[in-house]
Amino acid sequence: MTNPKLISRFDEIGIHDRPSVGGKGASLGELARAGIRVPPGCVVTTAAFEQFLAGIDPVGSIRREIEKLPADDLAACTRIGAEVRARVVGATLPEVLQEQIAIHYDELHSRTASAGNGEPVAIRSSATSEDSADASFAGLQDTFLWVRGVDSVIEHVRKCWASLYAVESVMYRRRLKLPEQGLAMGVVIQRMIDSRCSGVMFTRSPNTGDRSVIVVEASWGLGSAIVSGEVTPDKYVVGKITGEIVSRTVSTKLRMHRPNAAGAGVVEEEVPANQQNAACLSDDELNELVDIGKRVERHYGCPQDIEWAIARNLPANENVFLLQSRPETVWAAKDASPVAAPKGKPFDHVFSLLSGGAAKK
Amino acid sequence: MGADPKTRSFTLPSQIADVPGTEGWQSMYPYYTRFQPQDDQRFWFYNAMHFPEPMPAFDALTAEVPYEGLGAFTTRIFAFPTTMGIEHRIVNGRIYITANPVTDPAEIQRRLAIFQERAGYYYENWDQLFREWKVRLENLIHELEAIKVPKLPEFDEAEVVMKAKGLGQNHYVRENFHRVIELFSKMWHHHFEMLMLGYGAYMVFFDFCKKAFPETPDQTVARMVAGIEVLMFRPDDELKRLAKLAIEFGVDDLFAADCHAKKVMDDLGARGEAGRRWLAELDKSREPWFNMSTGDGFYHHHLSWNDDLSVPFAALPRYVEQLRRGESLERPTERLKKERGRIIAEYRELLRSEDERQAFDQMLGLSHLVFPFVENHKFYCEHWFTSLFFKKVREFGALLVAQGVLAEAGDVFHLQYVEIESALADVSLAWAGGGKPLGAAHWRPIVEERKRILEKFKEWNPPPALGPIPSQINDPALQMLWGITSETLESWSATVEAGHEKEIVGFAASPGVVEGIARVLRNVNDIGQIREGEILVCPVTAPSWGPVFGKIKAAVSDIGGTMSHAAIVAREYGLPAVVGTGQATQRIKTGQRLRVDGNRGIVRILD
Numbered sequence: 001m002t003n004p005k006l007i008s009r010f011d012e013i014g015i016h017d018r019p020s021v022g023g024k025g026a027s028l029g030e031l032a033r034a035g036i037r038v039p040p041g042c043v044v045t046t047a048a049f050e051q052f053l054a055g056i057d058p059v060g061s062i063r064r065e066i067e068k069l070p071a072d073d074l075a076a077c078t079r080i081g082a083e084v085r086a087r088v089v090g091a092t093l094p095e096v097l098q099e100q101i102a103i104h105y106d107e108l109h110s111r112t113a114s115a116g117n118g119e120p121v122a123i124r125s126s127a128t129s130e131d132s133a134d135a136s137f138a139g140l141q142d143t144f145l146w147v148r149g150v151d152s153v154i155e156h157v158r159k160c161w162a163s164l165y166a167v168e169s170v171m172y173r174r175r176l177k178l179p180e181q182g183l184a185m186g187v188v189i190q191r192m193i194d195s196r197c198s199g200v201m202f203t204r205s206p207n208t209g210d211r212s213v214i215v216v217e218a219s220w221g222l223g224s225a226i227v228s229g230e231v232t233p234d235k236y237v238v239g240k241i242t243g244e245i246v247s248r249t250v251s252t253k254l255r256m257h258r259p260n261a262a263g264a265g266v267v268e269e270e271v272p273a274n275q276q277n278a279a280c281l282s283d284d285e286l287n288e289l290v291d292i293g294k295r296v297e298r299h300y301g302c303p304q305d306i307e308w309a310i311a312r313n314l315p316a317n318e319n320v321f322l323l324q325s326r327p328e329t330v331w332a333a334k335d336a337s338p339v340a341a342p343k344g345k346p347f348d349h350v351f352s353l354l355s356g357g358a359a360k361k
Numbered sequence: 362m363g364a365d366p367k368t369r370s371f372t373l374p375s376q377i378a379d380v381p382g383t384e385g386w387q388s389m390y391p392y393y394t395r396f397q398p399q400d401d402q403r404f405w406f407y408n409a410m411h412f413p414e415p416m417p418a419f420d421a422l423t424a425e426v427p428y429e430g431l432g433a434f435t436t437r438i439f440a441f442p443t444t445m446g447i448e449h450r451i452v453n454g455r456i457y458i459t460a461n462p463v464t465d466p467a468e469i470q471r472r473l474a475i476f477q478e479r480a481g482y483y484y485e486n487w488d489q490l491f492r493e494w495k496v497r498l499e500n501l502i503h504e505l506e507a508i509k510v511p512k513l514p515e516f517d518e519a520e521v522v523m524k525a526k527g528l529g530q531n532h533y534v535r536e537n538f539h540r541v542i543e544l545f546s547k548m549w550h551h552h553f554e555m556l557m558l559g560y561g562a563y564m565v566f567f568d569f570c571k572k573a574f575p576e577t578p579d580q581t582v583a584r585m586v587a588g589i590e591v592l593m594f595r596p597d598d599e600l601k602r603l604a605k606l607a608i609e610f611g612v613d614d615l616f617a618a619d620c621h622a623k624k625v626m627d628d629l630g631a632r633g634e635a636g637r638r639w640l641a642e643l644d645k646s647r648e649p650w651f652n653m654s655t656g657d658g659f660y661h662h663h664l665s666w667n668d669d670l671s672v673p674f675a676a677l678p679r680y681v682e683q684l685r686r687g688e689s690l691e692r693p694t695e696r697l698k699k700e701r702g703r704i705i706a707e708y709r710e711l712l713r714s715e716d717e718r719q720a721f722d723q724m725l726g727l728s729h730l731v732f733p734f735v736e737n738h739k740f741y742c743e744h745w746f747t748s749l750f751f752k753k754v755r756e757f758g759a760l761l762v763a764q765g766v767l768a769e770a771g772d773v774f775h776l777q778y779v780e781i782e783s784a785l786a787d788v789s790l791a792w793a794g795g796g797k798p799l800g801a802a803h804w805r806p807i808v809e810e811r812k813r814i815l816e817k818f819k820e821w822n823p824p825p826a827l828g829p830i831p832s833q834i835n836d837p838a839l840q841m842l843w844g845i846t847s848e849t850l851e852s853w854s855a856t857v858e859a860g861h862e863k864e865i866v867g868f869a870a871s872p873g874v875v876e877g878i879a880r881v882l883r884n885v886n887d888i889g890q891i892r893e894g895e896i897l898v899c900p901v902t903a904p905s906w907g908p909v910f911g912k913i914k915a916a917v918s919d920i921g922g923t924m925s926h927a928a929i930v931a932r933e934y935g936l937p938a939v940v941g942t943g944q945a946t947q948r949i950k951t952g953q954r955l956r957v958d959g960n961r962g963i964v965r966i967l968d
Contacts, residue, residue, distance in 0.1 A: 347485075
């Protein structure tokens with residue numbers, strides 16, 4: 001019997017590997033397989049988490065205790081959550097896992113990485129839950145940006161695992177009565193893009209649900225500034241079928257997130273004055289993004305909600321990366337009543353419209 | 362925004378003062394076009410789309426007669442369920458209109474029963490009826506052409522006696538002028554015979570797309586509806602044909618930039634066989650394709666290409682030049698057709714159910730059924746017929762000049778048509794009585810005064826709307842013909858309140874945003890002035906302007922909607938266009954820097 005894999009590279013996994021690597025990891029693997037440019041990386045599998053959990057809790061008391069928590073008992077959820085997190089963060093990883101992480105982290109070193117500090121990576125939680133509210137659930141876990149050095153990577157893997165027991169996550173699972181058994185998390189370790197600008201892209205309008213447009217929001221620096229709502233991004237609406245830019249709103253962008261040049265982590269700063277009112281994207285970049293959005297949507301067969309970044313130091317045609325893509329869920333849930341149904345004769349539609357709806361056949 | 366929309370109001374009609382120096386202008390127009398005190402209770406808007414300039418006395422007929430035709434078909438003949446017709450008023454030379462909606466549900470039901478039966482008959486038999494319609498219109502045009510304007514010689518023709526006609530020529534002064542006006546009325550009835558039903562079909566498809574694809578611009582929907590081969594491209598195609606023949610016959614050297622039509626034709630006459638052959642081909646193109654108004658058929662001074670050959674001749678040198686450089690002048694119709702097919706198929710694919718796809722097919726199919734009429738009727742009515750109509754009236758003007766009543770033939774357009782009848786009666790009596798008409802002393806001062814007033818009227822900046830702002834507006838006639846919805850009102854009142862002096866709002870006709878230098882051309886005869894890369898600002902976007910589209914960066918017009926000819930051409934050339942601004946030619950000066958936003962329908966003056 002072979003041992004389950006503890007770490008998988010993106011090119012080894014696809015969307016069906018969700019149970020073993022979590023949604024985010026599986027999706028990144030799937031994108032890479034579909035030929036979409038994503039920053040290279042790997043996923044610490046759920047099996048690695050199970051092994052780790054078994055190591056610190058051989059009798060399974062953690063899961064039992066959490067399942068007993070009443071969904072509305074904030075104090076108890078807070079107390080138990082904090083205890084479990086402390087255990088997770090304080091424990092040592094099995095040796096074999098530590099070695100594997102070190103090997104894969106080494107593989108991520110780019111030629112441009114500065115010596116000494118180690119390649120900057122993002123450590124992102126990758127949850128396995130499959131309920132339809134996955135998008136909201138995923139948002140509850142943590143992402144750590146610009147992590148450098150293998151010790152720091154391992155520390156942040158533990159922090160991601162610990163985030164499973166954040167009070168919001170625990171209460172969310174209790175409210176939905178999700179079983180703790182089998183609850184696990186993959187952790188993505190991915191080369192970090194020092195982005196000149198970044199943002200989100202919806203392959204259907206978030207405002208109206210219109211599937212014929214792609215909406216792109218963009219701001220300077222790392223995407224965390226948009227996701228956290230600290231900045232009003234530029235907004236572009238592009239016709240999916242015609243490729244026409246339907247509208248282009250350039251906002252005043254005051255804040256940006258940038259990697260901490262001195263070492264690790266992210267700093268928040270003012271956007272330089274001459275960039276505040278400048279558009280983040282050229283038409284070429286916008287077209288490239290839209291094209292990628294269309295490919296991803298076609299690949300998955302449904303509208304997508306995408307995070308992207310444009311690297312600061314790479315040439316055009318090599319600098320646009322997707323960081324995440326997941327099915328759009330808000331409008332998908334609303335798609336119900338049809339806009340119109342066929343009528344006996346084509347011109348019956350005219351009767352109905354020109355009579356203010358009085359003619360309904 | 363102000364308080365409750367119901368309490369807000371534009372300027373009331375009664376609050377509008379005469380433009381100083383135009384006192385007494387009311388006598389230029391019929392009494393039934395004047396604002397009444399009770400009109401303050403109703404909402405009116407300036408029909409800048411069709412009437413961007415002050416109305417000469419005679420030209421007011423181009424509002425009166427169309428509204429007779431339109432209303433007859435919506436109110437009385439087809440009984441549109443929720444709308445009757447249009448009422449119009451004239452103030453300071455400008456035409457304001459309002460619609461009469463039907464809101465009582467019982468009344469709507471009663472009208473609907475009639476509408477379904479009658480409109481159903483037309484939709485059901487559309488192609489056949491349109492074929493017959495074309496024959497009717499061509500007959501009407503030939504009838505108009507055949508009308509003779511009497512010369513009133515010293516002695517009448519001998520055949521009045523030899524063929525025992527028993528009617529003097531002066532009788533035909535009266536009868537034939539009447540017939541010109543009557544045929545004009547018939548033409549406008551036929552114009553609306555099918556048009557409102559055609560627009561009804563468009564509305565259904567646009568409404569569907571707004572619901573299914575709320576952020577898709579109208580211009581994209583219009584691309585799905587529009588046909589590729591329509592009559593309105595034909596006059597321009599004829600020019601391309603003539604340019605090609607000029608090269609083939611070896612007479613292309615005569616078509617240099619800024620050439621004069623008359624001189625070129627004289628020179629061609631002196632070129633022997635080759636010149637004669639080209640002139641013969643020109644004659645073939647002229648009938649009927651040069652019966653193309655330089656406007657939209659609402660003003661007498663928008664001459665046709667046939668009336669003023671300098672318009673087509675201004676375009677020829679450029680086409681000759683392009684052909685010499687080896688460029689193709691062909692419209693890429695196959696590519697356009699394929700692209701339209703792709704867009705339709707992909708939008709259809711985005712629909713969520715087979716039911717929706719079937720409804721989409723029905724609605725788009727109906728739009729394609731009515732499109733040839735909606736697009737082609739303009740050539741028959743506004744261009745071919747109307748060009749000949751104004752020409753005929755001008756001939757009656759020439760008769761009044763010959764009889765000493767008017768100073769020049771064009772002065773006839775400063776009289777109301779009933780006044781022309783009166784002047785002709787004067788002429789007829791004098792010819793019969795052997796005396797002199799008394800009209801010179803009576804009409805000439807009136808004409809001079811009216812010319813002066815018309816100039817003064819141009820100083821007035823007409824408000825886009827008058828009267829209380831309705832809380833909502835969804836009259837299908839207003840929406841179909843003028844694109845007026847509650848949103849339009851909002852943007853007008855916002856403009857009024859905020860006074861966006863540098864912004865001009867119209868319809869987004871063709872997407873894209875560009876900046877450039879404006880070239881304001883009030884008259885298509887000045888087409889030669891436009892320089893490569895300028896932004897064309899013109900009153901109307903009729904096909905006469907077609908030849909410049911290869912040269913300009915963007916187009917802005919006073920008149921026109923998303924389905925207007927210019928919008929269609931601009932989309933084909935991939936130029937941003939904003940149409941139906943109502944006031945671009947008044948507010949923009951040549952040389953100003955503009956930003957044309959064809960996505961939102963906004964023109965901004967940057968200077």
